[in-house]
Amino acid sequence: MSNSPAPKPVHPLARKLRLARILNVVLGAVTAFLLVVVIAQSVPNAGQAAAGGATQTPAAGEAGAGENTSGSGTGSELAKRDPNDPLAIGDVDAPIVLVEWADFRCPFCAVVTNQTLPTIFDEYVEQGLVRYEFRDVAFFGDESVDAAVAARAAGEQGRFPEYLEAVFAAAPEKGHPDMPREKLIGFAAEAGVPDLAKFEQDLDRADLRDAVLASTAEAQKLGVTSVPFFVAGDQAIAGAQPIENFRALLDEQLAAAGE
Incomplete structure (x- = not known):
């Protein structure tokens, strides 16, 4: 009698993400200041300076550029805590939710x-202290939309963390990588998406594309114009910041939550 395969860990991303070479890129002080001012309108006390983030202007045919309007929600209200969210990882009842906005073609x-995420997963998500919720945005053209659709399709088959890993492990040090259809399918195979035929069909689904565009428009209404961007509780942090900055953010919010 053969042994059944061991179950996959609940949070495979923390153990599987491969390290990339460090990018020592810091945005200028003016850009950082402007970003903080914009986000401060929608997230109270968003005091972290942007560093190592990619700004954008949406391509024609995507969600409009929109105004940097003031959002009414705090960071805690931005968290969905949907137990069926395929783009979320971690305990739905964790004290803190870390929300990330990202574009799959963004080097930062x-x-x-x-x-950075592997450490966050090891120290916070795996311990049940933080839930991670991913928000896709398409800031760098139609291929950003295509990649986000692919990630959602992989997520519907339970392979979002692995797909996230595959895409970003292959990212160049700078620039926005091309995302042709065959490449997206290759990432799915690497991520272990079980039904590749269904995955390929899902790449053409209008509802998934509409969901990506809606997520992008929502981010823009909140004033998120640079990625990656994070919110935890009532604080925000922008760019490829050092792990120490993320620890400070999460520890502060956990303390505020009585943890």
């Missing part, structure tokens, strides 16, 4: 995913 998003 790759840095955070490869270099």
Whole structure:
């Protein structure tokens, strides 16, 4: 009688993400200041300076550029805590939710995913202290939309963390990588998406594309114009910041939550 395969860990991303080479890129002080001013309108006490983030202007045919309007929600209200969210990882009842906005063609998003998220998962998500919720945005053209659709399709088959890993592990040090259809399918195979035929069909689903565009428009209404961008509780942090900055953010919010 053969032994059944061991179950997959609840949070495979923390153990599987590969490190990328460090990018020592820091945005100028003026850009950082302007970003903080914009986000401060929608998230109270968003005092973290932007560093190592990619700014954008949406491509034609995507969600409009929109105004940097003031949002009414705090960070805690931005968290969905949907137990069926395929783009979320961690205990739905964790004291803190870390929300990330990212574009799959953003090199700085790759840095955070490869270099910083594994530590966050090990120290906070795996311990039941933090839930991670991913918000896709398409800031760099139609291929950003295509990649986000692919990630959602992989998520519907339970392979979002692995797909996130595959995409960003292959990211270049700079620039926005091409995301042709065959490449997206290759990432799915690497991520272990069980039904590749269904995955390929899902790449053409209008509802998934509409969901990506809606997520992008929502981010823009909140004033998120640079990725990666994070919110935890009532604080925000922008860019590929050092792990120490994320620890400070999460520890502060956990303390505020009585943890």
